[in-house]
Amino acid sequence: MVRLDEVDLRILLALIRDPRIQVSELADEAGVARNTAQSRLRRLQRSEVLREGGRDIDLGVLGYDVLAFVTLEVNHRELDAVITALRQIPNVLEIHETSGRGDVWVRLIATDTHQLQSVLRQILRIKGVTRSETTFALHSHLAYRTAPLLEHYAEHDH
């Protein structure tokens, strides 16, 4: 498992904001010398915290091993408030309103099941949430990817 210090984090956050940011700007952001930023960046890329393609950061490498999909049943009148509350939780990575019964689908991540339980309790305390169902993602067989669709787009849709 990879551990990050303040400098790594600042570099990662800057890269998320703008993946094409210059190394010299990274150095400024992180408050270190350009040389340092450059070697940190190299190390992050080698350590595979920074994934090749697909989505930005590999959170598994950082110790966030538990991934869960949570479906919430929500009182329609309070939907906006529920969404707002969910967004405040850093462990909530994604929120969609889904068909069915005005349900809400949430992607949750946690370091372990204990932390997950804690987050789930937090969610259930939100006013307007009437029920929840949690599904654990045991193993990822395909990480988010868009390349094949784009290649397909090239050959067909046009």
Next chain:
Amino acid sequence: MVRLDEVDLRILLALIRDPRIQVSELADEAGVARNTAQSRLRRLQRSEVLREGGRDIDLGVLGYDVLAFVTLEVNHRELDAVITALRQIPNVLEIHETSGRGDVWVRLIATDTHQLQSVLRQILRIKGVTRSETTFALHSHLAYRTAPLLEHYAEHDH
């Protein structure tokens, strides 16, 4: 809606592979002059096909408006074959094995419900898939994000 030609696609695919690729390399990949690659990149960034600077692609902007989550019930013995078959489908963006009954969770994207139906039929034809349940994502309230978790990581876990 944004339309892409061959050059745009090659640039996007190269950026997905390596978001920090140089403009001159992009030009080579796409087989155009550096000047052209540079202006195409600018245009892609302006058009917001490229989200937040370069890493992620906004498929909605390209006309992929239908997002669905599909849960499959799978014959355990044929799980590997099912996964392999699913991966062949470009519209399948993500696959996770989930708890429950050895189920498989799939993120699907399509241009319209008609195309979605076609993909769903394709999935149901896969040997080993015994049942499926589709949930439509009507509206995204929070697109995949990791920054808040990283910031939280900075303040706590260390």
Next chain:
DNA sequence: CATAAATTTGACCATAATGCTCAAATTCTA
């Protein structure tokens, strides 16, 4: 089909960024 509009190209240039080395200073670890 002809013309206007848009895009691409290659060339050029000044500036900035990069990758590299190195020795000294600093911080971390055992």
Next chain:
DNA sequence: TAGAATTTGAGCATTATGGTCAAATTTATG
């Protein structure tokens, strides 16, 4: 506290960038 690892600043050669421009090419439109 000694040794290891990291950071720093400086310098240097090479490459990338962003910009302009006129000519060539492609695309759109009447």
